[in-house]
Amino acid sequence: MLKTSTNGFASDVIDGERLLHRLRELAHIGATGDGGVTRLAYSDDDIRARSLVAEWLAEAGVKSRVDPAGNLIAHVVGRGDSRGALATGSHLDTVVRGGRFDGAYGVVASLEAMVHIVESKTPLWHDLVLVVFSNEEGANGTPGMVGSQVLCGFPVDVDQVDRAGVPLWKRIEDVGGDATALSEAVWAEDSIAAFVEAHIEQGPVLETERADIGVVTSITGRSNLDIRITGEQQHAGTTPMTDRCDALVIAARVIGEVSTLAREGVVRVATTGHITCSPNVWNVIPGLVNLTVDLRDEDDNRIAEATSRIHCLANELSTTTGASIDVRQGPQVPAVPMDHQLADCVSIAADQLALPSLHMPSGAGHDAQLIARIAPTTMIFVPSIGGVSHTPQEDSHDHHLVAGANVLLRSLRLMDQRVGGGDS
Ligand SMILES: [Zn+2]
Secondary structure (H helix, E strand, O other), rough: OOOOOOOOOOOOOOOHHHHHHHHHHHHHHOOOOOOOOOOOOOOHHHHHHHHHHHHHHHHOOOOOEOOOOOOOEEEOOOOOOOEEEEEOOOOOOOOOOOOOOOOHHHHHHHHHHHHHHHHOOOOOOOOOEEEEEOOOOHHHHHHHHHHHHHHOOOOOOOOOOOOOEHHHHHHHHOOOOOOOHHHOOOOOOOEEEEEEEEEEOOOOOHHOOOOEEEEEEOEEEEEEEEEEOOOOOOOOOOOOHEEEOOHHHHHHHHHHHHHHHHHHHHHHOEEOOEEEOOOOOOOEEOOOEEEEEEEEEHHHHHHHHHHHHHHHHHHHHHHHHHOOOEEEEEEEEEOEOOOHHHHHHHHHHHHOOOOEEEEEEOOOOOOOHHOOOOOOOOEEEOHHHHHHOOOOOOOOOOOHHHHHHHHHHHHHHHHHHOOOOOOO
């Protein structure tokens, strides 16, 4: 690890009160009334939140634009001729009944860091890019991380329809993008010298370890499966138990086995988060069930092993019950290590601010894991109270939110000196 005795930028801190105020402002948009937020990607509330962030940037004299993928992007020119920009950002969309800080925190922390750099009259040598990624969470059955996938040049099927029957290309258009020009949104090779995303931890590790800052070392890989179980829809009163092919009973077996895979250590975590049952009527034996499986691990081989076990289980259950069980591979994101040099910058920034930090993997998926495929990347975590996230109870202490943004600002200053031919 790099060591430094430099403790510069003593007064170089973000406006903490403004950061907290802006987080509260964003939390009003899509507020659920019990502390949470429902701000699905491409919804009117998502558009309002993005417009508010663009307004805040404009107030600081920073222009922003929407790229063809629907990402909101701001660009501040640096004073050097360093190759590649420093980039930072996160997302504003949430899950249904999600929290106030997942995504929004990283956007506002990045915004405050950028605005501070602009207002401090000490620009970076590198150009600085702020990105609000579009559709990180995968609203209404869309794949998620759409904006970051496009930036990385990965293919996105814009003709796929969401649960409301609306094609992705239309959703992208709704937020000001242009799905016919996605290739123009791709970040050119070497255009990004470093990317750093601040985020709430969404788990309990920092709080348990009494650390204020998480220096993220890797992001776990993720694989989604769609399972369709076709049994026989029959009368609930007249069909003997021995003659049934009940799709929901078979689904219950699958769900139990998926959870067991993780409990037995085959894969780090495994979840069934979405299920539909047809006809979903109290006096009819279910004939059709669709369910999802979400597998995550730091090791892609372990995810592959869990996937293979689920295929075996489906074959076995199909043979013993007579049901037709179709297991389809959904979106996959490989596990990715973070960049050591950038992680060191975060570590040093935390040390300089006298904040205890901890090196840790991220259990949640983030846009950063895609950006890491094309540019050196790291993440900064701040503690989540009780480790809860993706619920209205999601919360973080004010002093942690402010501290994380200051670590982000100072990390950007350090990266400016240390990466991509920076000059100071
Ligand atoms: Zn997030």
